[in-house]
Amino acid sequence: MWFKHLHLYRLHGAPEMPPEALEQALADQASQPLGGTQARRLGWCAPAGRLGSGHYLHELQGHRLLSALRQERLLPASVVREEVEEQVSDIESREGRKLTRKEKTAIKEQVTETLLPQAFIRSQKIDLWWDTRRNLIGINASSRTRAEDVLDLLRETLGSLKVTPLATQALPIRAMTTWLGDPESRPSDLELGDQVELKAKGDDGVLRARQVDLDSDEIQQLLASGRQASKLAVNLAGRLRFILHDDLALKSLRFSDALIEEADHAEDGDDALVRLETDFILMAQALSDDITRLIEWLGGEAETGRDSFPA
Known part of the structure; x- marks a missing residue:
């Protein structure tokens, strides 16, 4: 449970939403299995996993705990490149001409769509701490990009979310x-x-x-x-x-x-x-x-x- 990293954000005019309503809103944006050709997906999951009986929100003394599940298919660029090169070589040999950049791009897109369902899926749980008394959000993510992704999901869930990265007078x-x-x-x-x-x-x-x-x-x-x-x-x-x-x-x-x-x-x-x-x-x-x-x-x-x- 103990966070390893923290990106901090200040909430401005935090939306009023009681725990019961927030629980339902999180459930409406719950994580779903990746579709066959989906490269990545982000949705809410239960912070306690199965132990939490499906609860997407834990709130204690004004502190809220939420968790997002990020799923991503791992398709190495080298695998795609090798398949594309092979197909391009076969077509050029068969037709006796060089393919255009547009044609190569189309082949790459087709290869990617074909290989995606066979790719391994990597899952990452990203925890979010919401201090409702201090209007502060902290996200346990290794990069700010991952943290911003979770904020976007929270914004979509709540309908509105006005936040800025926490900033201080002294740099x-x-x-x-x-x-x-x-x-x-x-x-x-x-x-x-x-x-x-x-x-x-x-x-x-x-x-x-x-x-x-x-x-x-x-x-x-x-x-x-x-x-x-x-x-x-x-x-x-x-x-x-x-x-x-x-x-x-x-x-x-x-x-x-x-x-x-x-x-x-x-x-x-x-x-x-x-x-x-x-x-x-x-x-x-x-x-x-x-x-x-x-x-x-x-x-x-x-x-x-x-x-x-x-x-």
């Missing part, structure tokens, strides 16, 4: 660079980890370092040369560790042993569904508190333009 890249270069600037309950990514202002590329002392002279010399921290491993109050990215994404989340032990020792009566909900609420409360603290460290939340929201 994360500037704050991370300052924390890295000046220990006195670091908040009292923030500790640096042992990973960093440093970007150059010119064309010198990106330097990545793991398992290093971030207060070392080597790191300080790189900062003095004009490099900036675009990713930085941080530890918040000993409870949450992650890699902070320059777009405010939190990657490689790791929750403290104390929090995991609290979840392990909670009374669940060996009920897997109760266990999932216990893990979720403990995680959601920790994330909510620590994200609030992070926003404060970054100068507070930035105002965002509201004229460009998708409806």
Whole structure:
């Protein structure tokens, strides 16, 4: 249940929808098996799987848990290319002429449509946390593209959803660079980890370092040369560790042993569904508190333009 990554979004004028109505709306957009020629599909699934008795929504103390299932057929480009080349070669030999680009494209489309039903299907569950009290959404996805796909599904489900990526007054890249270069600037309950990514202002590329002392002279010399921290491993109050990215994404989340032990020792009566909900609420409360603290460290939340929201 514990999230590994987090892309954060601010809701503006969140739609009023009671849990019962939201449950039905999610069920109406539930995941369905891929059709024979469908390349991919996204729909809602039960966060607890079969244990949840088909419930698409879990809500506890103002925190909502939803899950989307992304299905995608894996059809290697090399397989398509090989079949296309073989068919093109046969036709050109038989007709004694070179095929046009348009004809080759048509063959490629036909080959893809023929091979798709035979392709393996990869399924990926993407969890969404909705803090209804703070009007905040966090999506457990490895990339922002995947997160945006789930937001599009939620927008379609609700009929309207006005969100923007969470933004702060201080740009994360500037704050991370300052924390890295000046220990006195670091908040009292923030500790640096042992990973960093440093970007150059010119064309010198990106330097990545793991398992290093971030207060070392080597790191300080790189900062003095004009490099900036675009990713930085941080530890918040000993409870949450992650890699902070320059777009405010939190990657490689790791929750403290104390929090995991609290979840392990909670009374669940060996009920897997109760266990999932216990893990979720403990995680959601920790994330909510620590994200609030992070926003404060970054100068507070930035105002965002509201004229460009998708409806």
